[in-house]
Amino acid sequence: MSALSALIRRDIRIALRVGGGALIGVFFFLTVVVLMPFAIGPDLALLARLGPAILWLGALLASLLTLDRLFTADHDDGSLDLITMSRTPLELSCAAKALAHWLAAGLPLVIATPILGLLLNLDARATAAIALTLLAGTPALTFIGMIGAALAVTLHRGGLLLAVLVLPLSIPVLIFGVAASEAAITEPMSFGAPFSILCALSLFGLIVGPFAAAASLRHGLD
Protein backbone atom coordinates (compact mmCIF):
# COMPACT_ATOMS: atom_id res chain seq x y z
CA MET A 1 0.00 0.00 0.00
CA SER A 2 2.80 2.36 0.87
CA ALA A 3 4.46 1.49 -2.41
CA LEU A 4 1.38 2.64 -4.30
CA SER A 5 1.03 5.85 -2.32
CA ALA A 6 4.73 6.52 -2.87
CA LEU A 7 4.18 6.02 -6.59
CA ILE A 8 1.24 8.42 -6.59
CA ARG A 9 3.13 11.06 -4.61
CA ARG A 10 6.14 10.73 -6.90
CA ASP A 11 4.09 11.09 -10.05
CA ILE A 12 2.20 14.11 -8.77
CA ARG A 13 5.42 15.76 -7.68
CA ILE A 14 7.05 15.17 -11.06
CA ALA A 15 3.99 16.39 -12.93
CA LEU A 16 3.81 19.57 -10.92
CA ARG A 17 7.50 20.30 -11.17
CA VAL A 18 9.19 19.66 -14.50
CA GLY A 19 7.55 21.84 -17.23
CA GLY A 20 5.27 18.98 -16.58
CA GLY A 21 1.91 17.65 -17.56
CA ALA A 22 -0.13 19.61 -15.05
CA LEU A 23 -0.11 23.20 -16.15
CA ILE A 24 0.58 22.67 -19.83
CA GLY A 25 -2.65 20.70 -20.11
CA VAL A 26 -4.64 23.58 -18.67
CA PHE A 27 -2.93 26.01 -21.01
CA PHE A 28 -3.79 23.82 -23.96
CA PHE A 29 -7.40 23.64 -22.75
CA LEU A 30 -7.46 27.42 -22.54
CA THR A 31 -5.93 27.77 -26.01
CA VAL A 32 -8.41 25.41 -27.64
CA VAL A 33 -11.39 27.09 -26.00
CA VAL A 34 -10.09 30.50 -27.05
CA LEU A 35 -9.61 29.27 -30.61
CA MET A 36 -13.19 28.12 -30.99
CA PRO A 37 -14.85 31.58 -31.11
CA PHE A 38 -12.38 32.59 -33.80
CA ALA A 39 -13.68 29.76 -35.93
CA ILE A 40 -17.32 29.94 -34.91
CA GLY A 41 -17.70 33.70 -34.79
CA PRO A 42 -18.46 35.99 -31.86
CA ASP A 43 -22.16 35.22 -31.72
CA LEU A 44 -22.63 34.84 -27.95
CA ALA A 45 -25.90 32.96 -28.15
CA LEU A 46 -24.38 30.38 -30.47
CA LEU A 47 -21.31 30.04 -28.26
CA ALA A 48 -23.49 29.51 -25.21
CA ARG A 49 -25.39 26.81 -27.03
CA LEU A 50 -22.18 25.13 -28.14
CA GLY A 51 -20.54 25.68 -24.75
CA PRO A 52 -20.74 22.14 -23.37
CA ALA A 53 -19.43 20.69 -26.62
CA ILE A 54 -16.53 23.14 -26.84
CA LEU A 55 -15.48 22.58 -23.24
CA TRP A 56 -15.74 18.81 -23.53
CA LEU A 57 -13.75 18.72 -26.78
CA GLY A 58 -11.11 20.96 -25.24
CA ALA A 59 -10.87 18.75 -22.15
CA LEU A 60 -10.65 15.62 -24.32
CA LEU A 61 -7.85 17.02 -26.46
CA ALA A 62 -6.01 18.41 -23.43
CA SER A 63 -6.04 15.06 -21.64
CA LEU A 64 -4.93 13.37 -24.86
CA LEU A 65 -1.96 15.68 -25.00
CA THR A 66 -0.86 14.95 -21.45
CA LEU A 67 -1.43 11.19 -21.75
CA ASP A 68 1.68 10.92 -23.85
CA ARG A 69 3.69 11.70 -20.75
CA LEU A 70 2.13 9.00 -18.63
CA PHE A 71 4.53 6.18 -19.42
CA THR A 72 7.14 7.54 -21.81
CA ALA A 73 9.02 9.62 -19.24
CA ASP A 74 9.40 6.58 -16.99
CA HIS A 75 10.26 4.36 -19.92
CA ASP A 76 13.05 6.69 -21.02
CA ASP A 77 14.86 6.75 -17.70
CA GLY A 78 14.29 3.07 -16.92
CA SER A 79 11.93 3.40 -13.98
CA LEU A 80 9.16 1.72 -15.93
CA ASP A 81 11.22 -1.47 -15.97
CA LEU A 82 11.62 -1.21 -12.19
CA ILE A 83 7.91 -0.67 -11.71
CA THR A 84 7.16 -3.65 -13.93
CA MET A 85 9.55 -5.89 -12.02
CA SER A 86 8.52 -4.83 -8.53
CA ARG A 87 6.39 -6.90 -6.20
CA THR A 88 3.29 -4.72 -6.41
CA PRO A 89 1.01 -6.03 -9.14
CA LEU A 90 1.51 -4.10 -12.35
CA GLU A 91 -2.24 -3.50 -12.63
CA LEU A 92 -2.24 -1.62 -9.32
CA SER A 93 0.85 0.35 -10.30
CA CYS A 94 -0.83 1.38 -13.55
CA ALA A 95 -3.97 2.37 -11.66
CA ALA A 96 -1.87 4.40 -9.23
CA LYS A 97 -0.07 6.19 -12.06
CA ALA A 98 -3.37 6.94 -13.77
CA LEU A 99 -4.82 8.27 -10.52
CA ALA A 100 -1.81 10.51 -10.04
CA HIS A 101 -2.10 11.66 -13.65
CA TRP A 102 -5.77 12.49 -13.17
CA LEU A 103 -5.07 14.42 -9.97
CA ALA A 104 -2.27 16.39 -11.61
CA ALA A 105 -3.66 16.88 -15.11
CA GLY A 106 -7.39 16.09 -15.11
CA LEU A 107 -8.48 17.89 -11.98
CA PRO A 108 -6.93 21.22 -13.07
CA LEU A 109 -9.06 21.02 -16.21
CA VAL A 110 -12.17 20.78 -14.06
CA ILE A 111 -11.00 23.70 -11.92
CA ALA A 112 -10.34 25.81 -15.02
CA THR A 113 -13.86 25.24 -16.37
CA PRO A 114 -15.63 28.14 -14.62
CA ILE A 115 -13.18 30.66 -16.02
CA LEU A 116 -13.56 29.29 -19.50
CA GLY A 117 -17.31 29.24 -19.07
CA LEU A 118 -17.18 33.02 -18.83
CA LEU A 119 -15.42 33.18 -22.19
CA LEU A 120 -18.23 31.21 -23.74
CA ASN A 121 -21.06 33.18 -22.18
CA LEU A 122 -22.26 30.24 -20.12
CA ASP A 123 -24.36 30.99 -17.04
CA ALA A 124 -23.57 29.64 -13.59
CA ARG A 125 -25.93 26.66 -13.84
CA ALA A 126 -24.47 25.53 -17.15
CA THR A 127 -20.90 25.97 -15.95
CA ALA A 128 -21.60 24.02 -12.77
CA ALA A 129 -23.20 21.21 -14.77
CA ILE A 130 -20.29 21.05 -17.19
CA ALA A 131 -17.76 21.09 -14.37
CA LEU A 132 -19.60 18.26 -12.65
CA THR A 133 -19.71 16.15 -15.79
CA LEU A 134 -16.03 16.82 -16.41
CA LEU A 135 -15.29 15.76 -12.85
CA ALA A 136 -17.09 12.49 -13.49
CA GLY A 137 -15.79 12.03 -17.03
CA THR A 138 -12.10 12.97 -16.90
CA PRO A 139 -11.22 9.84 -14.88
CA ALA A 140 -12.74 7.83 -17.73
CA LEU A 141 -10.61 9.73 -20.25
CA THR A 142 -7.47 9.16 -18.20
CA PHE A 143 -8.02 5.48 -17.51
CA ILE A 144 -9.15 4.58 -21.01
CA GLY A 145 -6.41 6.75 -22.48
CA MET A 146 -3.90 4.86 -20.36
CA ILE A 147 -4.53 1.84 -22.58
CA GLY A 148 -3.36 3.78 -25.63
CA ALA A 149 -0.45 5.26 -23.70
CA ALA A 150 0.73 1.79 -22.70
CA LEU A 151 0.41 0.55 -26.27
CA ALA A 152 2.38 3.47 -27.64
CA VAL A 153 5.03 3.57 -24.91
CA THR A 154 7.83 2.00 -26.84
CA LEU A 155 7.33 4.14 -29.91
CA HIS A 156 9.41 7.26 -29.90
CA ARG A 157 6.97 9.48 -31.72
CA GLY A 158 3.90 7.58 -30.72
CA GLY A 159 1.88 10.66 -29.90
CA LEU A 160 -0.25 10.64 -33.02
CA LEU A 161 -0.78 6.90 -32.92
CA LEU A 162 -1.86 7.29 -29.31
CA ALA A 163 -4.50 9.79 -30.37
CA VAL A 164 -5.78 7.54 -33.17
CA LEU A 165 -6.07 4.61 -30.78
CA VAL A 166 -7.61 6.45 -27.84
CA LEU A 167 -10.14 8.72 -29.55
CA PRO A 168 -12.58 6.01 -30.74
CA LEU A 169 -12.58 4.56 -27.23
CA SER A 170 -13.29 7.99 -25.68
CA ILE A 171 -16.27 8.74 -27.89
CA PRO A 172 -18.89 7.29 -25.48
CA VAL A 173 -17.50 9.45 -22.66
CA LEU A 174 -17.77 12.51 -24.89
CA ILE A 175 -21.32 11.65 -25.96
CA PHE A 176 -22.64 11.17 -22.45
CA GLY A 177 -20.66 14.07 -21.00
CA VAL A 178 -22.15 16.53 -23.46
CA ALA A 179 -25.60 14.91 -23.15
CA ALA A 180 -25.56 15.30 -19.37
CA SER A 181 -24.41 18.93 -19.60
CA GLU A 182 -27.07 19.82 -22.14
CA ALA A 183 -29.72 18.04 -20.10
CA ALA A 184 -28.87 20.19 -17.10
CA ILE A 185 -29.18 23.36 -19.20
CA THR A 186 -32.40 22.58 -21.05
CA GLU A 187 -35.08 21.58 -18.57
CA PRO A 188 -37.17 18.70 -19.95
CA MET A 189 -34.45 16.06 -20.30
CA SER A 190 -33.14 14.34 -17.20
CA PHE A 191 -29.61 14.99 -16.01
CA GLY A 192 -29.43 11.84 -13.94
CA ALA A 193 -29.56 9.26 -16.70
CA PRO A 194 -26.60 10.38 -18.84
CA PHE A 195 -24.68 11.40 -15.74
CA SER A 196 -25.07 7.92 -14.24
CA ILE A 197 -23.86 6.36 -17.48
CA LEU A 198 -20.90 8.76 -17.42
CA CYS A 199 -20.03 7.64 -13.88
CA ALA A 200 -20.46 4.04 -15.02
CA LEU A 201 -18.02 4.64 -17.87
CA SER A 202 -15.49 6.04 -15.41
CA LEU A 203 -15.88 3.03 -13.15
CA PHE A 204 -15.62 0.72 -16.16
CA GLY A 205 -12.44 2.49 -17.24
CA LEU A 206 -11.12 2.23 -13.70
CA ILE A 207 -11.26 -1.55 -13.98
CA VAL A 208 -10.50 -2.25 -17.63
CA GLY A 209 -7.82 0.41 -18.09
CA PRO A 210 -5.24 -0.86 -15.60
CA PHE A 211 -5.66 -4.47 -16.74
CA ALA A 212 -5.30 -3.65 -20.41
CA ALA A 213 -2.42 -1.26 -19.76
CA ALA A 214 -0.60 -3.78 -17.59
CA ALA A 215 -1.04 -6.46 -20.27
CA SER A 216 0.33 -4.11 -22.92
CA LEU A 217 3.32 -3.11 -20.79
CA ARG A 218 4.10 -6.66 -19.85
CA HIS A 219 4.00 -7.86 -23.43
CA GLY A 220 5.52 -4.81 -24.98
CA LEU A 221 8.54 -4.31 -22.81
CA ASP A 222 10.33 -7.61 -23.17
Added chain:
Amino acid sequence: MTLIDLANPTRFLALTARLLPWLVAATAILLAVGLYQSAMAPDDYQQGATVKIMFIHVPNAWLSMFVWGVMSIAALGTLVWRHPLADVAAKAAAPLGAAFTFLALVTGSLWGRPMWGTYWEWDARLTSVLILFLMYLGLIALWRSVEDPSRAARAAAVLTLVGAINLPIIKFSVDWWNTLHQPASVMRMGGSTLDRAFLIPLLVMAVAFSLLFLTLHLAAMRNEILRRRVRTMEMIHVAQAGQRAG
Protein backbone atom coordinates in the same frame (compact mmCIF):
# COMPACT_ATOMS: atom_id res chain seq x y z
CA MET B 1 -5.68 -32.80 -37.55
CA THR B 2 -6.06 -30.52 -34.57
CA LEU B 3 -5.43 -26.80 -34.41
CA ILE B 4 -2.06 -27.32 -32.81
CA ASP B 5 -0.92 -29.38 -35.80
CA LEU B 6 -1.41 -26.29 -37.90
CA ALA B 7 0.90 -24.36 -35.61
CA ASN B 8 3.81 -25.48 -37.73
CA PRO B 9 4.11 -22.85 -40.47
CA THR B 10 5.49 -25.28 -43.03
CA ARG B 11 2.61 -27.66 -42.51
CA PHE B 12 0.20 -24.75 -42.64
CA LEU B 13 1.68 -23.58 -45.94
CA ALA B 14 1.43 -27.09 -47.38
CA LEU B 15 -2.16 -27.51 -46.27
CA THR B 16 -3.32 -24.15 -47.55
CA ALA B 17 -1.52 -24.68 -50.85
CA ARG B 18 -3.68 -27.76 -51.39
CA LEU B 19 -6.82 -26.14 -50.02
CA LEU B 20 -6.81 -22.74 -51.70
CA PRO B 21 -7.70 -23.72 -55.29
CA TRP B 22 -10.81 -25.52 -54.00
CA LEU B 23 -11.74 -22.56 -51.84
CA VAL B 24 -11.31 -20.16 -54.75
CA ALA B 25 -13.54 -22.33 -56.92
CA ALA B 26 -16.18 -22.68 -54.20
CA THR B 27 -16.16 -18.92 -53.58
CA ALA B 28 -16.51 -18.13 -57.27
CA ILE B 29 -19.39 -20.57 -57.69
CA LEU B 30 -21.26 -19.35 -54.62
CA LEU B 31 -20.76 -15.70 -55.58
CA ALA B 32 -22.08 -16.43 -59.07
CA VAL B 33 -25.11 -18.28 -57.68
CA GLY B 34 -25.74 -15.55 -55.12
CA LEU B 35 -25.47 -12.74 -57.63
CA TYR B 36 -27.78 -14.58 -60.03
CA GLN B 37 -30.35 -15.11 -57.28
CA SER B 38 -30.04 -11.47 -56.23
CA ALA B 39 -30.65 -10.34 -59.78
CA MET B 40 -33.64 -12.66 -60.08
CA ALA B 41 -35.18 -11.58 -56.77
CA PRO B 42 -38.42 -9.60 -57.08
CA ASP B 43 -38.51 -5.81 -56.70
CA ASP B 44 -39.60 -4.48 -53.35
CA TYR B 45 -43.07 -2.88 -53.43
CA GLN B 46 -41.71 0.27 -51.86
CA GLN B 47 -38.03 0.46 -52.81
CA GLY B 48 -38.15 -1.01 -56.30
CA ALA B 49 -34.94 -2.44 -57.63
CA THR B 50 -32.67 -0.52 -55.22
CA VAL B 51 -33.48 -3.06 -52.52
CA LYS B 52 -30.95 -5.29 -54.23
CA ILE B 53 -28.11 -3.21 -52.77
CA MET B 54 -29.07 -5.06 -49.59
CA PHE B 55 -27.60 -8.28 -51.01
CA ILE B 56 -24.17 -6.66 -51.04
CA HIS B 57 -24.49 -4.18 -48.20
CA VAL B 58 -25.71 -6.58 -45.49
CA PRO B 59 -23.13 -9.38 -46.02
CA ASN B 60 -20.37 -6.74 -45.97
CA ALA B 61 -21.72 -5.34 -42.72
CA TRP B 62 -22.01 -8.79 -41.16
CA LEU B 63 -18.49 -9.63 -42.21
CA SER B 64 -17.04 -6.38 -40.87
CA MET B 65 -18.14 -7.43 -37.41
CA PHE B 66 -17.36 -11.11 -37.94
CA VAL B 67 -13.76 -10.31 -38.91
CA TRP B 68 -13.24 -8.32 -35.71
CA GLY B 69 -14.58 -11.39 -33.87
CA VAL B 70 -12.08 -13.60 -35.70
CA MET B 71 -9.30 -11.17 -34.79
CA SER B 72 -10.43 -11.24 -31.14
CA ILE B 73 -10.15 -15.02 -31.07
CA ALA B 74 -6.74 -14.74 -32.71
CA ALA B 75 -5.81 -12.16 -30.05
CA LEU B 76 -6.76 -14.64 -27.35
CA GLY B 77 -4.68 -17.19 -29.21
CA THR B 78 -1.68 -14.87 -29.04
CA LEU B 79 -2.04 -13.74 -25.44
CA VAL B 80 -3.51 -16.76 -23.72
CA TRP B 81 -2.66 -19.89 -25.69
CA ARG B 82 0.50 -18.61 -27.40
CA HIS B 83 -0.49 -20.24 -30.68
CA PRO B 84 2.36 -19.51 -33.10
CA LEU B 85 0.17 -18.58 -36.04
CA ALA B 86 -2.43 -16.59 -34.11
CA ASP B 87 -0.65 -13.29 -34.70
CA VAL B 88 -0.26 -14.08 -38.40
CA ALA B 89 -4.01 -14.65 -38.56
CA ALA B 90 -4.72 -11.37 -36.75
CA LYS B 91 -2.38 -9.32 -38.91
CA ALA B 92 -3.75 -10.81 -42.13
CA ALA B 93 -7.36 -10.22 -41.10
CA ALA B 94 -7.11 -6.53 -40.22
CA PRO B 95 -6.94 -5.02 -43.74
CA LEU B 96 -9.67 -7.42 -44.92
CA GLY B 97 -11.95 -6.33 -42.10
CA ALA B 98 -11.24 -2.68 -42.85
CA ALA B 99 -12.11 -3.28 -46.51
CA PHE B 100 -15.40 -4.99 -45.65
CA THR B 101 -16.31 -2.17 -43.25
CA PHE B 102 -15.47 0.43 -45.88
CA LEU B 103 -17.60 -1.38 -48.48
CA ALA B 104 -20.46 -1.65 -46.00
CA LEU B 105 -20.29 2.10 -45.36
CA VAL B 106 -20.06 2.98 -49.08
CA THR B 107 -22.82 0.64 -50.26
CA GLY B 108 -24.97 1.75 -47.35
CA SER B 109 -24.36 5.37 -48.25
CA LEU B 110 -25.30 4.74 -51.88
CA TRP B 111 -28.42 2.94 -50.71
CA GLY B 112 -29.26 5.74 -48.31
CA ARG B 113 -29.33 8.41 -50.98
CA PRO B 114 -32.41 7.13 -52.81
CA MET B 115 -34.02 5.71 -49.65
CA TRP B 116 -33.47 8.33 -46.97
CA GLY B 117 -32.53 11.27 -49.16
CA THR B 118 -29.08 11.63 -47.65
CA TYR B 119 -25.67 10.04 -48.17
CA TRP B 120 -24.92 10.15 -44.48
CA GLU B 121 -26.76 10.44 -41.20
CA TRP B 122 -25.31 10.51 -37.70
CA ASP B 123 -27.54 7.81 -36.34
CA ALA B 124 -26.40 5.11 -33.94
CA ARG B 125 -25.73 2.28 -36.40
CA LEU B 126 -23.84 4.35 -38.98
CA THR B 127 -21.83 6.14 -36.30
CA SER B 128 -20.79 2.97 -34.51
CA VAL B 129 -19.77 1.30 -37.80
CA LEU B 130 -17.76 4.40 -38.70
CA ILE B 131 -16.03 4.10 -35.32
CA LEU B 132 -15.38 0.43 -36.09
CA PHE B 133 -13.72 1.53 -39.33
CA LEU B 134 -11.55 4.02 -37.45
CA MET B 135 -10.58 1.31 -35.01
CA TYR B 136 -9.57 -0.98 -37.88
CA LEU B 137 -7.37 1.81 -39.24
CA GLY B 138 -5.87 2.40 -35.79
CA LEU B 139 -5.14 -1.30 -35.47
CA ILE B 140 -3.43 -1.41 -38.87
CA ALA B 141 -1.41 1.66 -37.85
CA LEU B 142 -0.34 -0.10 -34.66
CA TRP B 143 0.74 -3.19 -36.60
CA ARG B 144 2.88 -1.08 -38.85
CA SER B 145 4.46 1.07 -36.17
CA VAL B 146 6.30 -1.62 -34.22
CA GLU B 147 9.24 -3.19 -36.00
CA ASP B 148 9.38 -6.59 -34.30
CA PRO B 149 6.42 -8.73 -35.44
CA SER B 150 5.88 -10.58 -32.17
CA ARG B 151 5.86 -7.41 -30.06
CA ALA B 152 3.52 -5.76 -32.53
CA ALA B 153 1.34 -8.87 -32.25
CA ARG B 154 0.93 -8.59 -28.52
CA ALA B 155 0.16 -4.87 -28.58
CA ALA B 156 -2.35 -5.39 -31.39
CA ALA B 157 -3.91 -8.29 -29.49
CA VAL B 158 -4.62 -6.10 -26.47
CA LEU B 159 -6.12 -3.37 -28.66
CA THR B 160 -8.27 -5.92 -30.52
CA LEU B 161 -9.71 -7.26 -27.30
CA VAL B 162 -10.40 -3.77 -25.96
CA GLY B 163 -12.07 -2.82 -29.24
CA ALA B 164 -14.30 -5.88 -29.20
CA ILE B 165 -16.59 -3.92 -26.89
CA ASN B 166 -17.78 -2.09 -30.01
CA LEU B 167 -19.36 -5.22 -31.53
CA PRO B 168 -22.35 -5.56 -29.20
CA ILE B 169 -22.76 -1.77 -29.35
CA ILE B 170 -23.12 -1.94 -33.13
CA LYS B 171 -25.43 -4.93 -33.04
CA PHE B 172 -27.79 -3.49 -30.48
CA SER B 173 -27.47 0.18 -31.42
CA VAL B 174 -30.62 0.08 -33.50
CA ASP B 175 -32.53 -1.25 -30.50
CA TRP B 176 -31.06 1.03 -27.87
CA TRP B 177 -31.36 4.29 -29.75
CA ASN B 178 -34.19 5.68 -31.79
CA THR B 179 -32.43 5.65 -35.12
CA LEU B 180 -32.91 6.01 -38.82
CA HIS B 181 -31.22 2.74 -39.75
CA GLN B 182 -33.55 -0.18 -40.05
CA PRO B 183 -33.77 -2.38 -36.96
CA ALA B 184 -32.77 -6.04 -37.02
CA SER B 185 -34.88 -8.12 -39.36
CA VAL B 186 -32.80 -11.24 -39.83
CA MET B 187 -30.99 -12.16 -36.63
CA ARG B 188 -33.54 -11.40 -34.01
CA MET B 189 -35.63 -13.15 -31.38
CA GLY B 190 -38.71 -14.64 -32.97
CA GLY B 191 -37.04 -15.40 -36.29
CA SER B 192 -36.51 -13.40 -39.40
CA THR B 193 -39.09 -11.00 -40.74
CA LEU B 194 -37.63 -11.06 -44.22
CA ASP B 195 -39.60 -12.75 -46.97
CA ARG B 196 -38.06 -15.96 -48.28
CA ALA B 197 -37.60 -14.44 -51.73
CA PHE B 198 -35.15 -12.03 -50.18
CA LEU B 199 -33.83 -14.16 -47.35
CA ILE B 200 -32.47 -16.99 -49.51
CA PRO B 201 -30.31 -14.83 -51.82
CA LEU B 202 -29.16 -12.84 -48.77
CA LEU B 203 -28.01 -15.95 -46.94
CA VAL B 204 -26.34 -17.34 -50.07
CA MET B 205 -24.48 -14.06 -50.54
CA ALA B 206 -23.54 -14.08 -46.84
CA VAL B 207 -22.03 -17.55 -47.15
CA ALA B 208 -20.31 -16.53 -50.39
CA PHE B 209 -18.78 -13.47 -48.75
CA SER B 210 -17.69 -15.56 -45.77
CA LEU B 211 -15.97 -17.97 -48.13
CA LEU B 212 -14.40 -14.99 -49.87
CA PHE B 213 -13.05 -13.81 -46.53
CA LEU B 214 -11.75 -17.29 -45.71
CA THR B 215 -9.99 -17.57 -49.06
CA LEU B 216 -8.43 -14.11 -48.87
CA HIS B 217 -7.53 -14.64 -45.24
CA LEU B 218 -5.68 -17.90 -45.85
CA ALA B 219 -3.92 -16.38 -48.84
CA ALA B 220 -2.93 -13.35 -46.75
CA MET B 221 -1.67 -15.60 -43.96
CA ARG B 222 0.50 -17.48 -46.46
CA ASN B 223 1.90 -14.16 -47.67
CA GLU B 224 2.60 -13.00 -44.13
CA ILE B 225 4.46 -16.22 -43.27
CA LEU B 226 6.54 -15.90 -46.42
CA ARG B 227 7.15 -12.21 -45.68
CA ARG B 228 8.49 -13.08 -42.23
CA ARG B 229 10.72 -15.77 -43.68
CA VAL B 230 12.15 -13.25 -46.12
CA ARG B 231 12.73 -10.81 -43.27
CA THR B 232 14.52 -13.46 -41.18
CA MET B 233 16.66 -14.49 -44.13
CA GLU B 234 17.59 -10.87 -44.77
CA MET B 235 18.56 -10.42 -41.13
CA ILE B 236 20.69 -13.59 -41.19
CA HIS B 237 22.32 -12.47 -44.42
CA VAL B 238 23.17 -9.06 -43.00
CA ALA B 239 24.47 -10.60 -39.76
CA GLN B 240 26.68 -13.00 -41.67
CA ALA B 241 27.97 -10.25 -43.92
CA GLY B 242 28.74 -8.23 -40.80
CA GLN B 243 30.63 -11.17 -39.30
CA ARG B 244 32.68 -11.70 -42.44
CA ALA B 245 33.53 -8.00 -42.65
CA GLY B 246 34.23 -7.49 -38.96
